Amino acid sequence: MTELLRGMWQYILTFNISIFDVLDVAIIAYIVYRVLMLVQRSRAAQVAKAILLLLVALGLSYLLQLRVINFVLSRMVEMGTLALVVVFQPEIRRFLEQLGSSRLGDMFSREEAPPDVENAITQTVQAYTSLSKDKVGALMVFERKVPLDDIIKTGTMLDSTVAAELLKNLFWNKAPLHDGAVIVRNGHIVGAGCVLPLSGNVNLSRDLGMRHRAGIGMSENSDAVVAIVSEETGSISVAVNGMLKRHLAPETLERLLRNELLPQEESFSKSSILTSLFKSKKGDKDDGEEVHGK
Template identity: 40%
Template sequence: MLLFITINFYTITDILLAAFIFYQVYKLVKGTVAINIFAGIFTFYVAWLLVKALNLELVSGILGQFIGMGVIALLIVFQQEVRRFLLLLGSKYNLQNIFNLERLFTKTSIKDEVAAAIVQACDYFSKTKTGALIVLSQNSELYNYAQTGVLIRSIVSEELLENIFFKNSPLHDGAVIIADNKILAARCILPVSDNTNIPGSLGLRHRAAIGMSAVTDAHIIVVSEETGNISFVKDGHFKVRITPQELNSFLHNDFTGFVVNK
């Protein structure tokens, strides 16, 4: 008996949606230890199909019991990835602002004087090799991350940023979050990326910046304490050793020169 698959609009849509979901899952676990676990589970599933095809009833029954608990097992094994995926949906795609019409239809833009203060401060950090980590909120408010630090709610100025990241300052260890053209908080804790593809030359600040940009739509600036290099991070990608002029362009959403490092 021949089986025919009817190809129509709904079939194509179904295939494209499934491909998109699998691609997003792959992006989520790519470069992490979870990709090895995912490969192991896939191999286990293929082995079960093979055993069933060979009619090995005993082994098939044993493996089938594990397959039957697959959803629960996946939630346990991939709990960090599931949490990251939910954060991605709620934060990066701005779902929390669906009912906030003001933020939904207002494009976030940085004022010229705020951008100038950030660029001048980062240029000073680069020359003096002062470590810095600055998060620029886009559509997401990032208030949950701001609560991990000290709320400031102050105007952005070069002098204030330099004082915050001064090595003897009690606020220098952590990130500064800037939202709505104001410094929302300092000494904030960011999620650190566990991506194994990140070069070893990049330190904890860069990993925190990449981790933050992977789960939110924020743009992050990093100044290395070891080299003084300025880096810009967005959407999980980063560009190192940028000039103050490039940084100014990026702050004004001009990414024509943003050649990402993966």
């Protein structure tokens, strides 16, 4: 063991490391980190675990000289490369959209929320509390890094601060814009009556209506946070990254919106916040029901 460690140390000393080598490793590490965070926030994490298990089995079959198993697994890995592109297509698209919509300075500077975002959250919770009691359907999309200009163009463009009374008027069932979604950008309403893409997941519960399917579809195609009120039951739901959290109390809605839309001073990532909300303890009154949209 001592000779092995000494040999490894001598091998390391032969490296001619430059600043470009360090930069090269740092860039790759950052890309891997972002990919892992992106996969962790979706159901693709389950697929990633299955792939990792398959690679471990391939390595063990090689070490144990299980030739037939190794041959079969090797062919599966070769044929599955193209399949991975199809399986992870939503995650790859979202990663490229986030990469294209981010500025270089955002990677190193502290994120600061626009001053109107906190007011928008407060007013939204007030409006949704009232809409939930009256069983009035509502659909709001909070834009984050991925621009939603194409979605805004499908409705009526507005420029207004978020107010509870305004939201209740927009979603009133006789209002001309009540059927579409309200788009919020940096704490301001920029569109109403907008058409959202529906989720293509055939495994969604049949209890979910078109409003919920549109909310899940929007969260699958962007990093937006979508808040929904059911017209049939009055229950409040939130869709993030293709996952739907149902039957939320107003306090839980406010906590979730704050965690997702306001920058966190703590060192833990937003994905851990979302996971803690979506995996809350049994018996909590606000737990609700989680529905996977992907």
